[in-house]
Amino acid sequence: MTVTTDAAGPSPCRPAQSEGYSVATVLLLVVGGFVVPVAGWFAGVVMLWAGPRWTVADKWLGTLVWPAVVVVPLAAGLATAAVAGRDLGPGVLAGGVVGVVAVLVGLPWAFVHLLRAARR
Numbered sequence: 358m359t360v361t362t363d364a365a366g367p368s369p370c371r372p373a374q375s376e377g378y379s380v381a382t383v384l385l386l387v388v389g390g391f392v393v394p395v396a397g398w399f400a401g402v403v404m405l406w407a408g409p410r411w412t413v414a415d416k417w418l419g420t421l422v423w424p425a426v427v428v429v430p431l432a433a434g435l436a437t438a439a440v441a442g443r444d445l446g447p448g449v450l451a452g453g454v455v456g457v458v459a460v461l462v463g464l465p466w467a468f469v470h471l472l473r474a475a476r477r
Contacts, residue, residue, distance in 0.1 A: 379475035382408060383419070387468045390423045398423045410475040422467040430456030 382404040389397025405411060405419045 376475075378404070378408065379410060379472065383468055383471045383475070386419045386423060386471070387464050390427065405471075408475075410477075411471065412474065415471060415474045418467060419471055422463060426456070426459040426463045430459055 382401055385397055385401030386405060387401075389401045391397070402420050405416050411419070
């Protein structure tokens with residue numbers, strides 16, 4: 358049995374995406390949750406998973422980075438306060454410090470990583 362092919366050759370399996378789509382997706386993932394709480398981040402997640410430029414690992418990173426940067430430090434602060442048996446002040450402050458560091462380091466790193474991954 359022989360297989361015939363089109364004279365034009367094989368068609369690409371993924372549609373082309375503009376650089377603007379990648380940048381908009383990553384911006385929504387990284388800062389969308391701060392601009393439009395939760396909805397901005399969610400829109401970025403939908404765009405990320407619909408986009409063909411990222412691997413599954415990149416998509417999970419993009420999905421989880423914002424909740425990790427926002428929710429984990431807050432939960433850590435509340436847990437610290439609960440374990441210490443004090444009021445919420447010191448625990449929330451500790452969580453806030455961790456959160457600021459995470460925002461200043463984690464989000465920019467994720468932004469750069471996802472943009473580089475989209476260009477591969």
